Amino acid sequence: xxxxxxxxxxxxxxxxxxxxxxxxxxxxxxxxxxxxxxxxxxxxxxxxxxxxxxxxxxxxxxxxxxxxxxxxxxxxxxxxxxxxxxxxxxxxxxxxxxxxxxxxxxxxxxxxxxxxxxxxxxxxxxxxxxxxxxxxxxxxxxxxxxxxxxxxxxxxxxxxxxxxxxxxxxxxxxxxxxxxxxxxxxxxxxxxxxxxxxxxxxxxxxxxxxxx
Amino acid sequence: xxxxxxxxxxxxxxxxxxxxxxxxxxxxxxxxxxxxxxxxxxxxxxxxxxxxxxxxxxxxxxxxxxxxxxxxxxxxxxxxxxxxxxxxxxxxxxxxxxxxxxxxxxxxxxxxxxxxxxxxxxxxxxxxxxxxxxxxxxxxxxxxxxxxxxxxxxxxxxxxxxxxxxxxxxxxxxxxxxxxxxxxxxxxxxxxxxxxxxxxxxxxxxxxxxxx
Amino acid sequence: xxxxxxxxxxxxxxxxxxxxxxxxxxxxxxxxxxxxxxxxxxxxxxxxxxxxxxxxxxxxxxxxxxxxxxxxxxxxxxxxxxxxxxxxxxxxxxxxxxxxxxxxxxxxxxxxxxxxxxxxxxxxxxxxxxxxxxxxxxxxxxxxxxxxxxxxxxxxxxxxxxxxxxxxxxxxxxxxxxxxxxxxxxxxxxxxxxxxxxxxxxxxxxxxxxxx
Amino acid sequence: xxxxxxxxxxxxxxxxxxxxxxxxxxxxxxxxxxxxxxxxxxxxxxxxxxxxxxxxxxxxxxxxxxxxxxxxxxxxxxxxxxxxxxxxxxxxxxxxxxxxxxxxxxxxxxxxxxxxxxxxxxxxxxxxxxxxxxxxxxxxxxxxxxxxxxxxxxxxxxxxxxxxxxxxxxxxxxxxxxxxxxxxxxxxxxxxxxxxxxxxxxxxxxxxxxxx
DNA sequence: CATGAATGAGCCTTCATTCAT
DNA sequence: GATGAATGAAGGCTCATTCAT
Numbered sequence: 001x002x003x004x005x006x007x008x009x010x011x012x013x014x015x016x017x018x019x020x021x022x023x024x025x026x027x028x029x030x031x032x033x034x035x036x037x038x039x040x041x042x043x044x045x046x047x048x049x050x051x052x053x054x055x056x057x058x059x060x061x062x063x064x065x066x067x068x069x070x071x072x073x074x075x076x077x078x079x080x081x082x083x084x085x086x087x088x089x090x091x092x093x094x095x096x097x098x099x100x101x102x103x104x105x106x107x108x109x110x111x112x113x114x115x116x117x118x119x120x121x122x123x124x125x126x127x128x129x130x131x132x133x134x135x136x137x138x139x140x141x142x143x144x145x146x147x148x149x150x151x152x153x154x155x156x157x158x159x160x161x162x163x164x165x166x167x168x169x170x171x172x173x174x175x176x177x178x179x180x181x182x183x184x185x186x187x188x189x190x191x192x193x194x195x196x197x198x199x200x201x202x203x204x205x206x207x208x209x210x211x212x
Numbered sequence: 213x214x215x216x217x218x219x220x221x222x223x224x225x226x227x228x229x230x231x232x233x234x235x236x237x238x239x240x241x242x243x244x245x246x247x248x249x250x251x252x253x254x255x256x257x258x259x260x261x262x263x264x265x266x267x268x269x270x271x272x273x274x275x276x277x278x279x280x281x282x283x284x285x286x287x288x289x290x291x292x293x294x295x296x297x298x299x300x301x302x303x304x305x306x307x308x309x310x311x312x313x314x315x316x317x318x319x320x321x322x323x324x325x326x327x328x329x330x331x332x333x334x335x336x337x338x339x340x341x342x343x344x345x346x347x348x349x350x351x352x353x354x355x356x357x358x359x360x361x362x363x364x365x366x367x368x369x370x371x372x373x374x375x376x377x378x379x380x381x382x383x384x385x386x387x388x389x390x391x392x393x394x395x396x397x398x399x400x401x402x403x404x405x406x407x408x409x410x411x412x413x414x415x416x417x418x419x420x421x422x423x424x
Numbered sequence: 425x426x427x428x429x430x431x432x433x434x435x436x437x438x439x440x441x442x443x444x445x446x447x448x449x450x451x452x453x454x455x456x457x458x459x460x461x462x463x464x465x466x467x468x469x470x471x472x473x474x475x476x477x478x479x480x481x482x483x484x485x486x487x488x489x490x491x492x493x494x495x496x497x498x499x500x501x502x503x504x505x506x507x508x509x510x511x512x513x514x515x516x517x518x519x520x521x522x523x524x525x526x527x528x529x530x531x532x533x534x535x536x537x538x539x540x541x542x543x544x545x546x547x548x549x550x551x552x553x554x555x556x557x558x559x560x561x562x563x564x565x566x567x568x569x570x571x572x573x574x575x576x577x578x579x580x581x582x583x584x585x586x587x588x589x590x591x592x593x594x595x596x597x598x599x600x601x602x603x604x605x606x607x608x609x610x611x612x613x614x615x616x617x618x619x620x621x622x623x624x625x626x627x628x629x630x631x632x633x634x635x636x
Numbered sequence: 637x638x639x640x641x642x643x644x645x646x647x648x649x650x651x652x653x654x655x656x657x658x659x660x661x662x663x664x665x666x667x668x669x670x671x672x673x674x675x676x677x678x679x680x681x682x683x684x685x686x687x688x689x690x691x692x693x694x695x696x697x698x699x700x701x702x703x704x705x706x707x708x709x710x711x712x713x714x715x716x717x718x719x720x721x722x723x724x725x726x727x728x729x730x731x732x733x734x735x736x737x738x739x740x741x742x743x744x745x746x747x748x749x750x751x752x753x754x755x756x757x758x759x760x761x762x763x764x765x766x767x768x769x770x771x772x773x774x775x776x777x778x779x780x781x782x783x784x785x786x787x788x789x790x791x792x793x794x795x796x797x798x799x800x801x802x803x804x805x806x807x808x809x810x811x812x813x814x815x816x817x818x819x820x821x822x823x824x825x826x827x828x829x830x831x832x833x834x835x836x837x838x839x840x841x842x843x844x845x846x847x848x
Numbered sequence: 849c850a851t852g853a854a855t856g857a858g859c860c861t862t863c864a865t866t867c868a869t
Numbered sequence: 870g871a872t873g874a875a876t877g878a879a880g881g882c883t884c885a886t887t888c889a890t
Contacts, residue, residue: 019849040252040337043884054851059886124336125252134396158416165389165409168399172388173381180380184346187380197377204370205417230869231874255859266876271861443870464676464761467863478872483865548760549676558820582840589813589833592823596812597805604804608770611804621801628794629841654890655853679880690855695882855887866876 023061025051031072035114039069039122066126073132076115094151094208099199102174106195109178117183137175141167151206158207170202226273235273237263243284247326251281251334281334281341288327306363306420311411314386318407321390329395349387353379363418370419382414447485449475455496459538463493463546490550497556500539518575518632523623526598530619533602541607561599565591575630582631594626650697659697661687667708671750675705675758705758705765712751730787730844735835738810742831745814753819773811777803787842794843806838 029051033042044065048055062068091097109116122129144167151157177198180186189197226232241263245254256277260267274280303309321328334341356379363369392398393406401409437447453475457466468489472479486492515521533540546553568591575581601622604610613621650656665687669678680701684691698704727733745752758765780803787793816822817830825833 016849022850044886045884048852055885056852056887057850060849064885121336124333125250130396134398158412160412161416162401162405162409165399165401165406166413168392169385169389169410169413172392173385176384176388177377177381180384184342186346187377189374189377193374194377197374198381200370200372201378201381201417204373204419205413207416226874228869228873234874256861257859267860268862268877269875271863272874276860440870446870468865469863472873479864480866480873481871484870488864545760548757554820558822582836584836585840586825586829586833589823589825589830590837592816593809593813593834593837596816597809600808600812601805604808608766610770611801613798613801617798618801621798622805624794624796625802625805625841628797628843629837631840650853652852652890658853680882681880691881692856692883693854695884696853700881851888851890853887853889855885856883857885858883860881860883862879862881864876864878866874867872868874869872 019060022051022053022057026053026058026061026068027071027075030068031076031115034069034072034118039065039118039125044068066128069122069129070132072115073119073129076112094147094156094206095199095203097147098202099195102199102202103191103195105174106178106191106198109175110182110191113182116179120179120183137171141171144171148206151208156206156208158205161206166205170205173201174198231272234263234265234269238265238270238273238280239283239287242280243288243327246281246284246330251277251330251337256280278338278340284327285331285341285344288324306368306418307411307415309359310414311407314411314414315403315407317386318390318394318403318410321387322394322403325394328391332391332395349383353383356383360418363420368418368420370417373418378417382417385413386410443484446475446477446481450477450482450485450492451495451499454492455500455539458493458496458542463489463542463549468492490552493546493553494556496539497543497553500536518580518630519623519627521571522626522632523619526623526626527615527619529598530602530615530622533599534606534615537606540603544603544607561595565595568595572630575632580630580632582629585630590629594629597625598622655696658687658689658693662689662694662697662704663707663711666704667712667751670705670708670754675701675754675761680704702762702764706768708751709755709765709768712748730792731835731839733783734838735831738835738838739827739831741810742814742827742834745811746818746827749818752815756815756819773807777807780807784842787844792842792844794841797842802841806841809837810834 026047030042030047033046033050037046042065044058045055047068048058051057058068062071091100119129119133123133124130141164145163148157148161148163148167152159152161152163177187177194181189181194187194226235238259242254242259245258245262249258254277256270257267259280260270263269270280274283303312331341331345335345336342353376357375360369360373360375360379364371364373364375389399389406389410393401399406437444450471454466454471457470457474461470466489468482469479471492472482475481482492486495515524543553543557547557548554565588569587572581572585572587572591576583576585576587601611601618605613605618611618650659662683666678666683669682669686673682678701680694681691683704684694687693694704698707727736755765755769759769760766777800781799784793784797784799784803788795788797788799813823813830813834817825823830
């Protein structure tokens with residue numbers, strides 16, 4: 001997570017084995033409770049209770065709610081990262097790449113739907129988390145923008161589109177649809193149809209021509 | 213607003229002129245404070261202070277934070293409504309209609325950017341508000357879906373697209389871009405460019421052919 | 425009521441006809457609400473609402489909750505008074521007199537059961553009401569004590585009994601049984617059986633010999 | 637106390653010694669303040685102040701006023717219980733048994749007069765406490781009824797009396813006289829005279845013949 | 849390091865009472 | 870007199886954070 005290296009307030013990692021166990025169980029408990037009760041409704045006491053340890057112990061490792069939430073995100077880091085386009089590096093077909101990317105994203109989102117919804121809740125509340133998410137998204141958007149620019153230069157994509165704006169718009173489209181489908185439960189649609197639908201819109205938007 | 217007719221707990225409207233003035237000033241104060249401090253940080257005492265009245269007066273008209281927030285939304289109702297496509301009824305060009313619709317939406321959004329951001333914050337927290345927003349969005353999406361279906365039937369739009377999914381995806385795209393630009397301050401872009409960009413993406417996505 | 429003549433704080437009686445009507449409807453409403461919700465749970469606003477008049481109007485006639493409660497008691501005065509033994513003056517049989525007295529008391533109690541329960545609630549809370557009730561009871565007890573003394577002097581009742589103590593004990597016995605049966609709903613027993621049972625205990629206690 | 641086993645909301649007992657001390661001092665403080673100021677006038681802050689601890693500490697052990705009051709009763713439990721008739725099991729004389737029972741009750745009542753008065757205040761207000769008292773009284777009355785029935789069967793007591801009604805009536809008589817004498821301060825009478833007087837009435841009521 | 853009780857600021861909510869209209 | 874909105878003191882309760890053991 002972005003904070004990992006920069007946040008000097010963070011408590012040091014525990015040295016003893018016992019400490020590591022406690023810390024880990026607190027993080028696991030926090031995720032459980034956050035996902036069950038929501039960020040705001042969660043009291044720190046609930047977390048320590050879930051972790052079967054004393055209230056005070058939480059402060060041994062974390063400075064407060066925000067930090068333990070950050071730790072939960074950190075812990076789930078890899079699962080949640082925007083999948084890289086390289087995920088589908090073994091093809092040249094731009095549409096196939098987009099599809100692979102979307103699929104990877106949506107699969108990851110679905111697997112962590114509760115946490116993603118939580119992230120959304122917290123981002124609406126907490127500026128740090130909002131910045132964090134923005135930074136992540138920015139990286140993703142930048143990659144997409146680069147890809148669009150590349151396709152435009154190769155004459156494959158609509159040259160009129162502003163690569164940055166377009167990348168941003170399409171990224172939001174996918175991430176909000178994921179939220180809508182997996183968190184809110186709107187749109188009863190299968191994963192395959194969702195991937196296909198979003199990919200087609202994305203490809204159309206760029207005016208890529210399907211090879212068919 | 214949706215609650216108006218359904219929420220039986222809502223306090224009665226004031227009978228006297230004085231009461232109407234107080235109620236109105238409370239709503240105005242609430243909007244000011246909510247937009248300034250955010251929903252969570254706002255204490256009801258802040259609102260009454262801003263409205264220059266006693267704490268208790270707030271409870272004369274509202275049962276609590278949620279209800280006064282609902283009243284603020286109610287009050288801003290018309291400004292915030294998703295603009296109807298009819299806005300551009302005086303043309304036949306599908307792209308022109310989309311553009312007009314997007315412009316209307318983005319203009320309205322920009323005018324109430326703070327409130328829209330607030331709505332987003334609260335929707336992440338409060339289920340009632342979430343439902344409220346969902347209902348509104350659903351109506352908007354339904355209209356868009358109908359429009360897409362119509363264009364498909366007329367052979368103007370990509371027949372492969374699922375109208376509902378597409379309408380949902382494109383609507384989210386526009387609304388999140390509005391959030392991104394006007395609330396978060398991302399993408400330094402002019403309103404015109406934003407409208408043009410989103411409209412082009414939208415039109416491309418449907419495979420509408422610009423007349424040029 | 426005892427306060428009627430002594431309490432200088434009491435508002436004057438209204439002169440206008442309209443005022444009298446308002447005052448009367450407030451008292452009626454107060455009784456309704458007190459009996460329905462209990463003394464503590466009753467808010468003055470509930471009373472004025474029930475009386476279909478403004479909150480402020482209550483203060484035109486009463487200085488507060490205690491005073492309007494006193495007015496309710498005042499209003500119900502005659503129904504609630506301890507019945508006088510004279511009620512059965514047309515017989516010489518001591519037991520018949522006791523029975524008549526008990527019956528009269530219990531009938532009156534039953535008729536105003538809600539109010540009597542209320543009186544009990546308030547007496548436990550408010551010292552003024554407690555004193556009021558004590559004064560009333562004292563008069564009743566005094567009469568009973570005199571009656572016992574008389575029977576003792578005539579050689580009809582156990583001479584060992586302390587007339588005051590006995591009168592107090594038996595009076596409490598009857599009044600608490602009334603409370604128990606009519607307010608709490610204990611002892612499923614008919615009025616006749618209740619009267620008969622209490623009268624027999626009373627007569628036995630005095631060692632009066634039934635004539636049979 | 638009756639709630640002990642049934643009230644699932646009750647906070648857990650403290651685990652540490654310190655916690656036990658705090659809890660105990662809160663209960664002691666509560667009794668002091670309740671007896672001094674009455675139930676209604678007591679603010680929870682007064683109790684914590686009296687116990688020299690923070691407001692919040694009270695909530696560590698009790699969920700509110702009702703529960704801490706219940707704990708006070710619980711704590712005084714043994715002193716307040718209706719004394720059992722067995723208290724005087726070493727005699728066969730029915731009157732002596734009644735006298736011993738009454739004396740035990742009145743002595744206990746006098747010792748806890750303030751608390752008994754309090755119990756009365758609260759019973760008039762709070763339904764839970766009312767039920768609690770009712771259950772206790774019922775047990776006491778049941779024992780007395782059984783005793784009366786026994787005496788009737790042995791031909792020693794007036795066969796006409798309804799055992800339940802009579803037991804109820806006489807029990808109320810004694811308990812209200814205790815209230816009257818020890819709480820209200822009516823009837824200037826010595827304990828011995830009170831015991832003697834009530835016992836004679838009780839015995840007379842049953843038509844027991846004194847052995848003299 | 850763990851424990852879990854203690855702390856107390858902070859905010860909400862009620863409602864008797866007043867008072868301008 | 871009637872009206873009903875305004876007032877604001879009062880007290881309840883929560884829970885993040887600290888700290889003695």
